[in-house]
Amino acid sequence: MNRGLNLIKTLITITISLVIGIITIVLTSSEPLTAIDAFFRGPFSNSYFFGNMLASSIPLILTGLAASVAFSASNFNLGLEGQVYFSALVGTYLAVNLSSLPAFLLIIIVLAVSSLAGGLLAALSGYLKAKWNVNELISSLLVSYTIIYVTDFFVEGPFKDPMAGFSASPYFSNDLMLSKILPPSQLHTGIFIAVGIVIFMYFVCKKSNLGFEIYITGRNKHFSKYAGISIGKIMVISMMISGILAGLAGMIDVFGIHGRVIRGFSAGYGWNGIAVALIARSNPILVIPAALFFAFLESGANVGSLLSDITPEVARIIQSVVFYLVTAEGLLAFIKSRKKVKTDD
Amino acid sequence: MEEYILQMKNIHKIYESNNVAALKGANLLVKKSRIHALVGENGAGKTTMMKILCGIEPKNDGEIVLDGKKLSITDPRQGFKHGLGMVHQHFRLIEDFTIAENIALGIEKTKAGFIDQETVEEKICRLSNESGLIVTPEMKVKNLSIGEKQKVEILRVLYRGAKIIILDEPTSVLTEQETEELFSTIRTLKNQGKTIIFISHKLGEVKEISDDITILRNGITVESGNIRSYTKERISYLMVGEEINIYRKTNFNDKKEKPETLLEVKSLYVNDQENAERVSDANITVGKGEIVGIAGVAGNGQLYLTESLMGLVKPRKGKIILCNEEITHLTVRQRREAGLSYIPEDRMKVGVSTSSSVLENLIATRYYKKDFSNKGWLNYGNTLSFVKSLVEKSRIKTPSLNIKVGMLSGGNIQKVIISREFSSDPQLLIVCEPTWGLDVRSIEFVYSSLIKMKEKNKGILLISGNLDEILNLSDRILVMYGGKIVASLENSSKLTRAEIGEYMMGLRSNEKKVCKYE
Numbered sequence A: 001m002n003r004g005l006n007l008i009k010t011l012i013t014i015t016i017s018l019v020i021g022i023i024t025i026v027l028t029s030s031e032p033l034t035a036i037d038a039f040f041r042g043p044f045s046n047s048y049f050f051g052n053m054l055a056s057s058i059p060l061i062l063t064g065l066a067a068s069v070a071f072s073a074s075n076f077n078l079g080l081e082g083q084v085y086f087s088a089l090v091g092t093y094l095a096v097n098l099s100s101l102p103a104f105l106l107i108i109i110v111l112a113v114s115s116l117a118g119g120l121l122a123a124l125s126g127y128l129k130a131k132w133n134v135n136e137l138i139s140s141l142l143v144s145y146t147i148i149y150v151t152d153f154f155v156e157g158p159f160k161d162p163m164a165g166f167s168a169s170p171y172f173s174n175d176l177m178l179s180k181i182l183p184p185s186q187l188h189t190g191i192f193i194a195v196g197i198v199i200f201m202y203f204v205c206k207k208s209n210l211g212f213e214i215y216i217t218g219r220n221k222h223f224s225k226y227a228g229i230s231i232g233k234i235m236v237i238s239m240m241i242s243g244i245l246a247g248l249a250g251m252i253d254v255f256g257i258h259g260r261v262i263r264g265f266s267a268g269y270g271w272n273g274i275a276v277a278l279i280a281r282s283n284p285i286l287v288i289p290a291a292l293f294f295a296f297l298e299s300g301a302n303v304g305s306l307l308s309d310i311t312p313e314v315a316r317i318i319q320s321v322v323f324y325l326v327t328a329e330g331l332l333a334f335i336k337s338r339k340k341v342k343t344d345d
Numbered sequence B: 001m002e003e004y005i006l007q008m009k010n011i012h013k014i015y016e017s018n019n020v021a022a023l024k025g026a027n028l029l030v031k032k033s034r035i036h037a038l039v040g041e042n043g044a045g046k047t048t049m050m051k052i053l054c055g056i057e058p059k060n061d062g063e064i065v066l067d068g069k070k071l072s073i074t075d076p077r078q079g080f081k082h083g084l085g086m087v088h089q090h091f092r093l094i095e096d097f098t099i100a101e102n103i104a105l106g107i108e109k110t111k112a113g114f115i116d117q118e119t120v121e122e123k124i125c126r127l128s129n130e131s132g133l134i135v136t137p138e139m140k141v142k143n144l145s146i147g148e149k150q151k152v153e154i155l156r157v158l159y160r161g162a163k164i165i166i167l168d169e170p171t172s173v174l175t176e177q178e179t180e181e182l183f184s185t186i187r188t189l190k191n192q193g194k195t196i197i198f199i200s201h202k203l204g205e206v207k208e209i210s211d212d213i214t215i216l217r218n219g220i221t222v223e224s225g226n227i228r229s230y231t232k233e234r235i236s237y238l239m240v241g242e243e244i245n246i247y248r249k250t251n252f253n254d255k256k257e258k259p260e261t262l263l264e265v266k267s268l269y270v271n272d273q274e275n276a277e278r279v280s281d282a283n284i285t286v287g288k289g290e291i292v293g294i295a296g297v298a299g300n301g302q303l304y305l306t307e308s309l310m311g312l313v314k315p316r317k318g319k320i321i322l323c324n325e326e327i328t329h330l331t332v333r334q335r336r337e338a339g340l341s342y343i344p345e346d347r348m349k350v351g352v353s354t355s356s357s358v359l360e361n362l363i364a365t366r367y368y369k370k371d372f373s374n375k376g377w378l379n380y381g382n383t384l385s386f387v388k389s390l391v392e393k394s395r396i397k398t399p400s401l402n403i404k405v406g407m408l409s410g411g412n413i414q415k416v417i418i419s420r421e422f423s424s425d426p427q428l429l430i431v432c433e434p435t436w437g438l439d440v441r442s443i444e445f446v447y448s449s450l451i452k453m454k455e456k457n458k459g460i461l462l463i464s465g466n467l468d469e470i471l472n473l474s475d476r477i478l479v480m481y482g483g484k485i486v487a488s489l490e491n492s493s494k495l496t497r498a499e500i501g502e503y504m505m506g507l508r509s510n511e512k513k514v515c516k517y518e
Helices: A002-028 A032-045 A047-072 A080-097 A103-132 A136-156 A190-207 A209-219 A221-227 A231-258 A269-279 A287-307 A313-343 B046-054 B076-081 B099-104 B117-131 B146-159 B176-191 B203-209 B232-240 B302-310 B332-338 B347-351 B358-363 B380-394 B410-422 B440-455 B467-473 B497-504
Strands: B004-015 B020-031 B035-039 B061-066 B084-087 B164-168 B195-200 B212-217 B220-226 B261-271 B277-287 B291-295 B317-322 B340-343 B428-432 B459-464 B476-481 B484-490
Touching: A002 A032, A002 A287, A002 A313, A032 A047, A032 A287, A047 A080, A047 A190, A047 A209, A047 A231, A047 A269, A047 A287, A080 A103, A080 A136, A080 A231, A080 A269, A103 A136, A103 A231, A136 A231, A190 A209, A190 A231, A190 A287, A209 A221, A209 A231, A209 B358, A221 A231, A221 B332, A221 B347, A231 A269, A269 A287, A269 A313, A287 A313, B004 B046, B020 B035, B020 B046, B020 B061, B020 B195, B020 B212, B035 B046, B035 B176, B035 B203, B046 B076, B046 B084, B046 B164, B046 B195, B076 B084, B084 B146, B099 B117, B099 B146, B117 B146, B117 B176, B146 B164, B146 B176, B176 B195, B176 B203, B195 B203, B203 B232, B212 B232, B220 B232, B261 B302, B261 B459, B277 B291, B277 B302, B277 B459, B277 B484, B291 B467, B291 B497, B302 B340, B302 B428, B302 B459, B332 B340, B340 B410, B347 B410, B358 B380, B358 B410, B380 B410, B410 B440, B428 B440, B440 B459, B440 B467, B459 B467, B467 B497, B476 B497, B484 B497
Parallel strands: B020 B220, B035 B195, B035 B212, B084 B164, B164 B195, B291 B459, B291 B476, B340 B428, B428 B459
Antiparallel strands: B004 B020, B004 B061, B212 B220, B261 B277, B261 B317, B476 B484
16 A cells, blocks of 8 residues: 555655656747657667667666665765766776776676775765764765866876867777677666666575675664664675775776776766755665666756757756755655654554 | 533544544543542553644543533634643653743743743743742753653643643653652643643553543543542553563562572772763672662663773773673674663664664564575575564564564553563563553563573563652562662562662662762
């Protein structure tokens, strides 16, 4: 019953935001019908657009999952964006400098080390919270901003490709790149990795001891501690997993599309991941449709701007409306549930 | 014949969320300037009745007549306008606000857009003097004791001009002294012409304070009338429909040699977060098959003592020994495995996770064990059958194992906790305020569970502010005052409440160290 209700609420949220998107297009476009048509049907009109849409959903699936895991433990990892960049930097550096290793082995090593880099970054905030009760929301955000500038420093200076006309590292070997599906679109086999990780994380969250500990701690940490769960450990581990997933989002994007780390390559993957997790209500499986929806908005606006006169920012407007509605609704549900507890007979 | 100030007739209420009929034609007739007791078991519908009266919940059917006029209100603000004020069981105060701010909240008098602090405080002081509820308006609520917070709640209701004041189980959180104070306030308010509706489980108090009584059972008014025509036994009988003897006496005559020691606490000191000493030099032993009661007014270090025994708070100094092994530095889980179980005082915040399911709550202390988990993955089949049998054995009334614990009644929530804590084959049980706010039937369940554990030769450390409970169950009684154990008494038929009370209030002490200072 509850689940059905949530689905209806989510559908209403999405409908309202799409209607607002349509209104924006009508107001700003001189040929609204063409623009709307391009926006909604564009991403499905040919395999190139469709492939690109799926490609842009890959990092969102992973950052959405990252945010979900942290939310489940009642931790707010607002440092996803920084973890995405940091992992991409570390991974690219390894991929460039260890090129003598066999490709398959190197990919594994790069993914492992780079995602761990993101994980440690997030785990730091978890540790600070467990140890000194430092608000993880703020610490992860601040660390993230700093680390983005650090990454920028490297790709502008010591780790800059002198041939590139903009801030980017050197390319690593083309052999390391994930194979493309549906060329010439950007879609790559990373999508299978992402879906595999989602399924794995679903089982971890729902069926493992760790998942149970994360869930119980997220619901009520006093109870969790009393029951014998080490809540400090859970804070660190849940943040770490979140950071690892964000790191994978960054590095898989680099392996699939860019072949190097570029300043600003993450089109807000971290931030949109938070919205994706909110729409999915932190359910690992629902992260996939939520990420696809965000990717669709992005692609629709891009196609629309190619084929008519709207700007890609239309996607931002719709995304932000979704974001507002989902957070407002989440807040309402939270207040209601608090009231319920208080007025219990 | 006296005029009824309030008439609630044939009230029906069905909660949509769980389709439970809370009221099935209940009546309540209240005379002006009287103290009217509304009694009934948990879930009998007392609170629902009052919420309907105040406009907090809508009714499905029935009629309310206030001062001769038909009343239909849909939100609490209208309730205030009609002179109805409710003091809830769980306080609704903003901790970071001052007393004055809390009282005036929502109906602030403003001067050019700013809160007129002086007028507000003046009015509070006047009300405070009239009612005998003395408070300091500029103090922050978070620094108040529970009794003081209740005063603020009552003042808030008076501030809004309430003529009918509803007190929902006001004494359940108070010490005996605070209860006395509350009763004198209630009498003062009555003399000023206010009408009071007093909801309670405690029949002694009901007899003492009220003029009239209405008894609810299962959403129906069973009887109503002048308190003088009812004995406590009669009220109890009407409430539950059958006599339940909760005053079971422990047999004092079977005193044999000293039982084998289970728990030994050696000069334990515990500090709070601000580094103030909350427990000083506590020495406690609990033997097999022994119930040791710790009496004391709430806030005298009991919570810090029990939490440090369980590993939730680190002691500063001292030793805790369980079954001849030191557990002072073990984690909560290690202590549980060593044979400790704990029923915490704060049921809703610590004892359960209200937003998690019955199943999750029951398995939370053992999900990782061999029977329920394999290499880090949960075995839901075993978990389910275990939880099912636990629910059946303890007769936990729940529509499903997946329902959130917060949806259950108070008695059933306590059953969830007790069945979980008692089923882990513990050696020593730390049991805090186990019957707080429960109805007679649930209290019966708690007591019989404790006695069963005692008969199985387990040790029980019972912490309670309820002296009857301590006297009825304990073999030995310790009294805590100001963080110290000031008395260690053998329970016998000669031991009186008054004697323990003197220790609790700090008037007496048989610990030599403390005596020296006198």
